[in-house]
Amino acid sequence: MVEIINTGSELLIGRTLNTHQQWLCRRLSDLGYTVGRQTAVPDTADAIAQATTESLSRAELVIVTGGLGPTSDDLTRDRIAALVGVPLVEDPAVVAHIEAFFTARKRVTPARTRVQAQVPQGARVLTNSHGTAPGLALKISPNPFHRDRTTSWLILLPGPPRELRPMFDTEVVPLLQHELPVAGGYLATTFKTTGLGESLVEERVADPLAQLVHAGLELGYCARVSEVEVRLAARGADGPRLVETAARIVQETLGPLIFSQNGNDLETVVVRTLTRLRRTLVVAESCTGGLLGHRITNVPGASAVFLGGWITYSNAAKVRDLGVPPATIDADGAVSEAVANEMAAGARRTSGADYALAITGIAGPSGGSEAKPVGTAFVALATSAGAKARRVLHPYDRETFKFATSQYALDMLRRELLRETREESPG
Amino acid sequence: MVEIINTGSELLIGRTLNTHQQWLCRRLSDLGYTVGRQTAVPDTADAIAQATTESLSRAELVIVTGGLGPTSDDLTRDRIAALVGVPLVEDPAVVAHIEAFFTARKRVTPARTRVQAQVPQGARVLTNSHGTAPGLALKISPNPFHRDRTTSWLILLPGPPRELRPMFDTEVVPLLQHELPVAGGYLATTFKTTGLGESLVEERVADPLAQLVHAGLELGYCARVSEVEVRLAARGADGPRLVETAARIVQETLGPLIFSQNGNDLETVVVRTLTRLRRTLVVAESCTGGLLGHRITNVPGASAVFLGGWITYSNAAKVRDLGVPPATIDADGAVSEAVANEMAAGARRTSGADYALAITGIAGPSGGSEAKPVGTAFVALATSAGAKARRVLHPYDRETFKFATSQYALDMLRRELLRETREESPG
Numbered sequence: 001m002v003e004i005i006n007t008g009s010e011l012l013i014g015r016t017l018n019t020h021q022q023w024l025c026r027r028l029s030d031l032g033y034t035v036g037r038q039t040a041v042p043d044t045a046d047a048i049a050q051a052t053t054e055s056l057s058r059a060e061l062v063i064v065t066g067g068l069g070p071t072s073d074d075l076t077r078d079r080i081a082a083l084v085g086v087p088l089v090e091d092p093a094v095v096a097h098i099e100a101f102f103t104a105r106k107r108v109t110p111a112r113t114r115v116q117a118q119v120p121q122g123a124r125v126l127t128n129s130h131g132t133a134p135g136l137a138l139k140i141s142p143n144p145f146h147r148d149r150t151t152s153w154l155i156l157l158p159g160p161p162r163e164l165r166p167m168f169d170t171e172v173v174p175l176l177q178h179e180l181p182v183a184g185g186y187l188a189t190t191f192k193t194t195g196l197g198e199s200l201v202e203e204r205v206a207d208p209l210a211q212l213v214h215a216g217l218e219l220g221y222c223a224r225v226s227e228v229e230v231r232l233a234a235r236g237a238d239g240p241r242l243v244e245t246a247a248r249i250v251q252e253t254l255g256p257l258i259f260s261q262n263g264n265d266l267e268t269v270v271v272r273t274l275t276r277l278r279r280t281l282v283v284a285e286s287c288t289g290g291l292l293g294h295r296i297t298n299v300p301g302a303s304a305v306f307l308g309g310w311i312t313y314s315n316a317a318k319v320r321d322l323g324v325p326p327a328t329i330d331a332d333g334a335v336s337e338a339v340a341n342e343m344a345a346g347a348r349r350t351s352g353a354d355y356a357l358a359i360t361g362i363a364g365p366s367g368g369s370e371a372k373p374v375g376t377a378f379v380a381l382a383t384s385a386g387a388k389a390r391r392v393l394h395p396y397d398r399e400t401f402k403f404a405t406s407q408y409a410l411d412m413l414r415r416e417l418l419r420e421t422r423e424e425s426p427g
Numbered sequence: 428m429v430e431i432i433n434t435g436s437e438l439l440i441g442r443t444l445n446t447h448q449q450w451l452c453r454r455l456s457d458l459g460y461t462v463g464r465q466t467a468v469p470d471t472a473d474a475i476a477q478a479t480t481e482s483l484s485r486a487e488l489v490i491v492t493g494g495l496g497p498t499s500d501d502l503t504r505d506r507i508a509a510l511v512g513v514p515l516v517e518d519p520a521v522v523a524h525i526e527a528f529f530t531a532r533k534r535v536t537p538a539r540t541r542v543q544a545q546v547p548q549g550a551r552v553l554t555n556s557h558g559t560a561p562g563l564a565l566k567i568s569p570n571p572f573h574r575d576r577t578t579s580w581l582i583l584l585p586g587p588p589r590e591l592r593p594m595f596d597t598e599v600v601p602l603l604q605h606e607l608p609v610a611g612g613y614l615a616t617t618f619k620t621t622g623l624g625e626s627l628v629e630e631r632v633a634d635p636l637a638q639l640v641h642a643g644l645e646l647g648y649c650a651r652v653s654e655v656e657v658r659l660a661a662r663g664a665d666g667p668r669l670v671e672t673a674a675r676i677v678q679e680t681l682g683p684l685i686f687s688q689n690g691n692d693l694e695t696v697v698v699r700t701l702t703r704l705r706r707t708l709v710v711a712e713s714c715t716g717g718l719l720g721h722r723i724t725n726v727p728g729a730s731a732v733f734l735g736g737w738i739t740y741s742n743a744a745k746v747r748d749l750g751v752p753p754a755t756i757d758a759d760g761a762v763s764e765a766v767a768n769e770m771a772a773g774a775r776r777t778s779g780a781d782y783a784l785a786i787t788g789i790a791g792p793s794g795g796s797e798a799k800p801v802g803t804a805f806v807a808l809a810t811s812a813g814a815k816a817r818r819v820l821h822p823y824d825r826e827t828f829k830f831a832t833s834q835y836a837l838d839m840l841r842r843e844l845l846r847e848t849r850e851e852s853p854g
């Protein structure tokens with residue numbers, strides 16, 4: 001069992017969002033480790049030592065984040081060394097690393113940073129490629145705090161995510177795989193889907209997978225806004241067969257609802273597919289106000305396929321920039337199937353792009369009506385075959401509505417690209 | 428002392444980000460309560476009961492989130508009632524609330540939800556305006572788990588944020604202020620600033636505030652991307668005077684770097700100021716790809732001032748939509764002061780808006796050069812007096828770069844509006 005301790009007074013006054021928890025828990029569970037508890041404490045030596053002692057009484061692996069910077073670490077370092085019952089010694093390799101770090105930045109090494117080279121005797125030093133504070137791994141054998149007096153590992157990681165994450169991947173994972181291997185092996189795979197709610201996804205796959213679950217397959221779901229993850233995992237010698245069989249069933253059952261396996265978000269899938277097919281895209285956004293373009297341009301390399309777009313928040317902009325006929329707006333309203341189609345067609349025509357996505361809707365909190373309540377949107381995709389709009393309803397708060405609607409738009413394009421690719425290469 | 432327990436197996440396999448922690452910690456600390464520890468455990472009755480017992484041994488107030496939904500709560504409910512030593516009884520008001528909830532949605536009340544009306548005898552029921560699971564507040568007097576056998580409160584809140592947050596504000600806060608008032612009073616105020624790094628903000632205010640800190644003022648900083656918060660707080664009878672004096676000093680020292688006190692983000696400040704002044708805005712975005720428009724349209728009521736914008740990711744779009752002369756792009760490059768100015772001027776001219784913000788830059792990871800490295804951007808603001816561009820450098824990852832650059836653009840406009848308002852009403 002693994003426990004995580006996040007140290008930092010800023011966590012407990014709510015000034016910082018704890019992203020370490022999710023990141024570490026996800027990495028660890030995908031490697032097959034079970035995290036039994038996570039604790040956040042202020043970064044005082046007392047609080048850290050107390051929480052560490054408690055976690056060591058339960059867990060074989062305790063990971064502590066933060067609390068080892070140059071300003072706050074003096075006492076913590078002492079207390080951790082005392083807890084383990086060894087003295088602090090200066091590690092010459094760490095001294096050299098710190099000096100090289102500052103030399104490379106043409107700065108004098110601040111005197112305070114030297115304390116970071118003080119490590120509990122016998123600890124393994126984990127190299128910090130992005131900062132000065134090294135990570136530390138301590139083997140506690142026997143562990144005096146644990147009922148069974150088994151061996152436990154205590155791993156201390158630096159607080160900044162850009163230092164912690166690469167250190168975990170390059171230094172901690174190999175150590176865990178060598179020193180604390182998951183008994184009998186572990187395999188996990190995750191499918192991301194969109195277009196169906198969690199309970200409906202569950203309804204489709206639960207039955208076909210029931211026998212495999214009975215045989216030891218771990219099956220989990222995780223719902224986010226307009227996205228449901230299906231996670232398959234199994235332990236032991238039979239694990240790979242179970243996961244592979246289950247993965248085939250999930251792929252057959254959910255088919256095109258799946259947009260990625262093991263990682264990519266929807267915008268990345270869309271940009272990569274467009275890149276592979278050498279097609280171009282523009283967007284015309286009303287109620288999403290730029291979010292669709294923002295998501296697309298978060299993907300490195302988007303400029304190869306994304307030509308740009310229009311944020312036509314006002315009716316005047318829809319008419320002027322996209323050539324939407326004022327009569328259509330008058331007749332059907334700005335939030336309508338006809339206007340969505342005109343927006344998409346106009347964006348495609350003006351830009352010469354292969355595809356245009358258009359969105360018009362009512363984000364709220366005001367502006368809704370009986371016929372078109374808050375959360376209503378029309379999403380259109382224009383291709384060489386013309387424009388086709390769909391009506392969707394996401395009656396959530398403003399930001400959730402915007403995300404769900406942009407997700408729907410991206411998925412319309414993904415499904416279109418899927419269809420075209422299949423038609424091009426039948427069989 | 429307060430402790431928070433977040434329940435949910437999805438937290439410990441890293442499928443969900445724990446946003447409750449930050450939200451609750453922030454609210455509680457602004458009310459003057461000290462959160463000493465936060466713990467996340469799986470949503471099994473054993474784990475929840477164990478963590479609750481431990482927290483009750485240390486804290487006067489324990490807040491548990493999640494674990495009371497219709498599917499997982501049966502055992503938890505039993506265990507919590509057993510822990511407190513009272514039986515579960517059905518609360519008729521909760522039964523009625525659940526039935527009304529489903530009737531309003533034209534749905535039959537699922538049999539399972541009825542279990543949510545089972546509450547520990549003597550518990551106060553906290554109304555859930557956005558769901559069926561009520562919150563519960565239990566006064567434990569004396570608290571058998573605490574060394575001092577003092578009175579403790581155990582408060583159980585529903586898991587979904589849209590249910591938890593309003594319930595905390597409308598039900599929990601009044602209860603705390605009545606039952607667990609902060610001894611001697613507490614006052615806190617927070618300034619949000621942009622335009623200066625954390626260490627420089629600290630350098631400016633630390634000295635002038637030193638005496639007040641000595642007299643008991645709590646002074647804290649929190650740095651985010653392109654934003655530094657300065658938080659002032661104090662307890663006791665002298666607290667209000669300390670905080671008010673310190674606030675005046677901070678306002679004098681940081682002046683226009685401050686964009687809000689106690690809450691609003693930069694986009695909200697900009698939209699509200701434009702609304703008050705009855706001015707309109709358009710945006711022309713290249714490297715930020717729509718983020719600026721997205722942020723502006725996250726603010727309810729943005730449509731009164733935001734006319735829309737252009738995502739001119741390609742050079743062709745810059746020329747076609749904004750009238751940027753191709754010769755300017757050829758001479759200076761798409762990422763240049765001249766092009767930023769032309770984009771802003773073109774956007775303002777075409778739209779007839781009062782202000783236009785334009786951004787062109789290099790988000791990376793590729794596309795940089797010696798003269799214009801990755802992270803370089805030009806941000807221009809066009810007003811009736813013409814367009815003026817500034818060069819900025821945010822050499823971070825793609826998303827951080829986009830946010831920091833959009834923050835800079837919003838702040839350019841905020842500073843311009845501040846200047847204009849001052850000129851209009853001198854003295």
